[in-house]
Amino acid sequence: MNNEVKVVLFDTFESFENLLPLSYTRPVADFRVGIMTIREKWEHYLPGNYSYKTTEYLGEKFPVAVSADEEAVFVAGNVLPDEDLAARVLALESGGALRDRSGLVAFRGSLRQFGELDPAESSVEGDEVSRIQYVYDVFRENGQEICRDYDLLAKRGKGQAPDASVTIIGSVESSGGMPRIYIEDGAVVEGAVLNVKNGPIYIGKDAVVMEGACLRGPVALCDNAVVRMGAKVYGSTTIGPYCKVGGELDNAVMFGFSNKAHDGYLGNAVIGEWCNLGAGANASNLKNDYTKIRIWNYHTQRFMRTDLQFCGLIMGDHSKAGINTMFNTATVVGVGVNLHGAGFPRTFIPSFSSGSPEGGFDNVSIDKFMDTAGMVMQRRGLALTDVDRRIFDTIYRSAARFK
Structure with a gap:
């Protein structure tokens, strides 16, 4: 070409x-x-x-x-x-x-x-x-795309051999001789259970899978990401660069630099960058009456019908949820949201909102947001640039129409 x-x-x-x-x-x-x-x-x-x-x-x-x-x-x-x-x-x-x-x-x-x-x-x-x-297409297509991307990346060779302490369920190689587990240089995987019967597992450069974690393919753990002890990661899940995860994840996609480091459930979900879900945070992905879900759509500015029975949390960049936060099925959280407290919040939380279900929500000032975002990024050695600030200022003004 x-x-x-x-x-x-x-x-x-x-x-x-x-x-x-x-x-x-x-x-x-x-x-x-x-x-x-x-x-x-x-x-x-x-x-x-x-x-x-x-x-x-x-x-x-x-x-x-x-x-x-x-x-x-x-x-x-x-x-x-x-x-x-x-x-x-x-x-x-x-x-x-x-x-x-x-x-x-x-x-x-x-x-x-x-x-x-x-x-x-x-x-x-x-x-x-x-x-x-639509936003939910990210997790719907994710399993197929993990397998397709894996085939491209695994052509380079076999990667690192799994550590002797790792338990592997399923054949290490496909019928065509391609490895079903690919571990990049610098990655550390010890004492974990890797099940590749239903799909491959990709472990990125300098990523870490701690002891007691269970991964069931297809799963992608990108560069410098961490799966903490005892975590349960089900198929069609992508953990983006520099993310830290614990608890239970199922068909979830985390773009990068976000954390769900403790116990709690996240399924059929998409999480942007620089987000944090506190300890014990849980997001429903199925309605109690098993009916098809409706989800907020910014284009129509209303809740749209879907043909989905399973849909969890959709969260924009730089949003945070405190400990024991609960999310209803198909909740959409905008950019720069600070959510805390008991109870279920509404299923659409506009950008730059701060509060709780019981206490209500107020606007986050743009200056306060910039200060927090800058500190969070600095912890990873990155800066919130002037260009980034202008982008967030535009989003801030645009988000006002949804409040």
């Missing part, structure tokens, strides 16, 4: 709003689904020079790196690639477009030409592609 191709991963207004609050702080292509982000997947299948075309206020941090009349390949940032789709995109001629029933998948041409297209125009011809259209 041509390594010089320029690829622009674009967000539409509708896809951006349907994926709030997770898309408030990142282009959709930076969502982690499986082991890798969507952008990292495309880079594997279609090497080239990548940039973004996203909502205006994120553009300063994630700019378009092509000029108005320069040819590039524009790819919908919510599309999950595979080898066949990448080949079809690369084969597009100048001015050519690939669409499915959900709209534009890819276009080859200039930025000026792209601006004249209607991304919502659909086609019933050809196969449908996999997309992340």
Whole structure:
């Protein structure tokens, strides 16, 4: 493939709003689904020079790196690639477009030409592609994407051999000879139980799995993440970079730099970056009457019907929950929320809210939020930049319409 191709991963207004609050702080292509982000997947299948075309206020941090009349390949940032789709995109001629029933998948041409297209125009011809259209699609697609990403990464070799203290359930190798457990350099896995009968387990660089932890594949533990003693991690779960987890997780996705370090349940859930769930926090993923769930949708500004029976917590970046916090089924928590106290909060908590179910909620001042976010990031050796501050200031003003 041509390594010089320029690829622009674009967000539409509708896809951006349907994926709030997770898309408030990142282009959709930076969502982690499986082991890798969507952008990292495309880079594997279609090497080239990548940039973004996203909502205006994120553009300063994630700019378009092509000029108005320069040819590039524009790819919908919510599309999950595979080898066949990448080949079809690369084969597009100048001015050519690939669409499915959900709209534009890819276009080859200039930025000026792209601006004249209607991304919502659909086609019933050809196969449908996999997309992340709503927030719950992240955990719905996660098991399949772990397996797909694993096959890409495990081609590099066998990785580290599991420590002798590790109990493995299932065959260490697939019928094709590919390892079912991949442990990157620097990772430490001791005294754990790894079950690969239903899917592979990926352990990233410098990650740690402590003694007594049980992992049932498909599971992805990304670089520098930690699974603490006695944790139970069920299939289709991704623990992003620098996350710490304990207790019980089932089909949960944590993007990165977030903690659920103690006992408590998290299932069918998506947690952004820089979040913290206190000890004993629990999130329901099933209604008592077993009926299909409704979930808050920012685009329509109402609760939307889904065909899901299982859906847990969706939490935007920099939100926190105190000890013993309880979440109802399909609760959506915005950016910069500070939740504490007893009882169940409502199932939509707008961004920059602070309070409890019994005491009510107040606004978090933007200055207080910035101070806290800066301290949290500094603990990981990272800084809250001026660009980040401008992004959060825009989100803060935008969030007011939901209160």
